[in-house]
Amino acid sequence: MSKRWVLKSKSSSNQLRKLQTELHIEESLALLLSQRGIDDFDSAKKFFRPSLDDLHDPFLMKDMQSAVERIEKAINQSENIMVYGDYDVDGTTAVSLVYLYLKQIYSNLTFYIPDRYKEGYGVSKDGIDFAADNNIHLIISLDCGIKANEQVEYARQKNIDFIIADHHLPGENLPRAVAVLDAKRKDCSYPYKELSGCGVGFKLIQALNTKFHLDKKFLYALLDLVAVSIAADIVPITGENRVLATYGLKVLNKKPRLGLAMLLPQEKKGNINISDIVFGIAPKINAAGRIHHATDAVKLLTCENSLTARKYVSQINKLNTQRKNIDHSITDEALALLGKxxxxxxxxxxxxxxxxxxxxxxxxxxxxxxxxxxxxxxxxxxxxxxxxxxxxxxxxxxxxxxxxxxxxxxxxxxxxxxxxxxxxxxxxxxxxxxxxxxxxxxINSHQKNPSIEIDTEISFKEITPKFLRILHQFQPYGPENLNPLFLTQNALFAGYGKRLGKNGEHLKFDLFSVDSKQIFSAIAFNMGELLPRIKEELFDIVYSIEENHWQGKTYTQLNIKDLRFHN
The missing domain is CATH 3.10.310.30 (Diaminopimelate Epimerase; Chain A, domain 1)
Incomplete structure (x- = not known):
């Protein structure tokens, strides 16, 4: 299906010139920053140099003080605490995060993930019954609970308190919990509203860390879990999420926890980005809850023993393979039905x-x-x-x-x-x-045809080492800071081309443009059949620029998203 090419509108030329001058960068890079709401030196500095010092005070979140006091009371009175979360990646990373943090300072602790099929999404009465049967008087629910009014009342009848840490939109009335941590509450003045569920969990342990006067290293070592949640839950990578994702990726690439390290593809270790999490790590974690039980994912993410971790990784990889087979089989059936x-x-x-x-x-x-x-x-x-x-x-x-x-x-x-x-x-x-x-x-006619939004048009002459260094600093990419898409016209085949994939469906080739003799390597997924025409005709391309790591070497590669021939 052909796509409409839509070139994003430009900011005023005066504004772009001002940004160019202040930052000493090319107009195209100034335009990319402007499209992301960055229009002066200070905002650019925060964008290019995310700092943990820029994290907001967790006590700005409504009910945070009450949450910390209730956890402190539970610890002082040796109460049993249960960390409860949803069965997707955001939920399982959130449970792992809070459980691992509390485990370092307190032992009367357990976690609970509802069964996707028997209990469904969110806080379940089965989970509350489990807490009552095990003499648990405090439940911390993560990535769920904001609309669990009935369940919280049920828990109150059993003398169980709730702390809800969620990021979904609340209903008209909040549950009667000890604390409801959610930046999307109408009465919450917390400055950043787009945290993941695990991100809200991080704010809770950040507040606890402040209360207990513990070393921040204790806290920041858990940021790999937050980065995984941000990527998998597709929340905006702006503001505080950009800081958390940036430093979480550093942990993931330098010293990831055992379970995550075993899920990382060997060839990507040390160079993991948001896309690698979305397409490589997240589906494996999700497979546990889709096919079996998400408790397996939490056990892996909290595991400290190599042999045990290997066992869980093997099980999760098998579940992911099973998930792929089921998914492809159902997709084929569904396509056949729609084809009729x-x-x-x-x-x-x-x-x-x-x-x-x-x-x-x-x-x-x-x-x-x-x-x-x-x-x-x-x-x-x-x-x-x-x-x-x-x-x-x-x-x-x-x-x-x-x-x-x-x-x-x-x-x-x-x-x-x-x-x-x-x-x-x-x-x-x-x-x-x-x-x-x-x-x-x-639905309107435009919506019926897929479109591809292009950030700006550039010449290959603009892709200099300085341009690439600055562009690299736009990462981590994600919602509201997507990997920029560029348009370059009048491209030509440069002599090397090869079809890849099981059926030759993908294409790898070299190209240059009419106004520049610089040759670039390109990858074009699902365009293998175009190779004969690419060899003979002039064409325009829409693409992103990425680093390709192969056999210890790194080189620039154009990832072609769409291509149009002139004839």
């Missing part, structure tokens, strides 16, 4: 009762990439109730469309681009009709 449709629709809706609940979100994402329209993938859950994962396309609010079908749904939640819900099977035909109508009413 004769009517042109604005949505993709597929259902098979035997599909694995743990991977339908991944399948929905794959179908969205293929057909580029809002997608719902159903399977059968408990008690003959259908469960669904929903994915959207750029600029279309799928949550809003689901709200128009809410009378048919049992439970639903999510946000603009992804959601999940449950529904009685009898409502499926009506849902298909109603969801298609809701989407068709609001």
């Amino acid at each position: 449709e004769t009517e042109k629709k604005n949505t993709s809706i597929v259902y098979q009762p035997h599909w694995h609940k743990g991977v339908i979100g991944i399948v929905a994402s794959r179908l969205t990439e293929t057909y580029y329209r809002p997608t719902v993938v159903f399977t059968k859950g408990e008690d003959n109730v259908l469960v669904a994962s929903v994915r959207s396309i750029k600029g279309f609010d799928v949550y809003e469309a689901l709200e128009e079908c809410s009378d048919l749904l049992e439970r639903f939640g999510g946000h603009m681009y992804a959601a999940g819900f449950s529904m009685k099977e009898v409502h499926l035909p009506e849902f298909q009709r109603k969801f298609e109508k809701a989407v068709s009413k609001k």
Whole structure:
């Protein structure tokens, strides 16, 4: 499917010239900074030189003092404490973080991850019953709990207190917990609102570290877990998240904890970036909760014994392989079902009762990439109730469309681009009709065609060693600071080209441009069939610039995202 090329708008020339002069950089780099809201020397300094000194005081977060006092009381009175978290990467890293920190200063401690299939997302009554049965009187919930009003009341009846550390949007009424730590609370004046769940957990242990007057090294050694959560949960890498991610990556590359070290690909060790976490580490951690139980992930992340860690890594790798096989099988089935449709629709809706609940979100994402329209993938859950994962396309609010079908749904939640819900099977035909109508009413023609946003156009002559050094400092990349995409016109094949991959689907080749004889190496995924034309024709490219590490050497590589021939 061809993509529209959209060149981002430029800032005023006066503003760009001012930034260029202050920083002694090229106009294209000044433009990239301006697009990220950086318009003067001081903001550029904070961007290029993130510092742990720039982390906000954790006690600025509403209820932090109450949370610290309750934990201190539990420690002083030798109470049992349970660290509770969600089963995804953000939840398991958050539980591991707080558990590892408290374990160094306190022993009456355990952790709990709900079973994805038996208990579902968030705080469960089963988890609270486990706490009651084990004489636990304080639960610290991480990456969940902000809407667990009923569960917190249930816990209160059993004489169990809650500290909630979450980053999701609260409901109208907060749970009656001892403390509710969430920067998105309307009454919370904490300066940064986009922390991951593990990030909120970090603020809690940062506050405890201050209270107990402990060495900060004690705290910062855990930042590899925070970096993994930031990458996996796709939160903005701006402000405080940029600081946490930067220093977390340093820990991950220099001295990662045992479990993470064993998950890292050998060839990337010492050069792990956010993308490596998203595509390499996070799926393995997630596989534990998708296929078996996320407790395995926490055991790995908190393990200090090599033999035991190896056992968990082996198990998690097997689960990840199993997850891939299931995912590919279901995707093939779903594509076959959609391929039989004769009517042109604005949505993709597929259902098979035997599909694995743990991977339908991944399948929905794959179908969205293929057909580029809002997608719902159903399977059968408990008690003959259908469960669904929903994915959207750029600029279309799928949550809003689901709200128009809410009378048919049992439970639903999510946000603009992804959601999940449950529904009685009898409502499926009506849902298909109603969801298609809701989407068709609001989707516009531009949204139906995928677009690629280009930061700026540059000549190959601009890609100098100084340019690359400064560009490298834009990392870590992520939401609101994406790896910049450049446009260069009039490119030509430079004599080397080779198809890669099992079926020759990818392409590696050298190229130069009409106005520059400098030759660059390029990689182009899923463009292998274009090699004959690339050898003969003039073309324009949209690409990112990356470092490729191979056999101990590092070189600059263009990662081509799209390509257009002149003819």
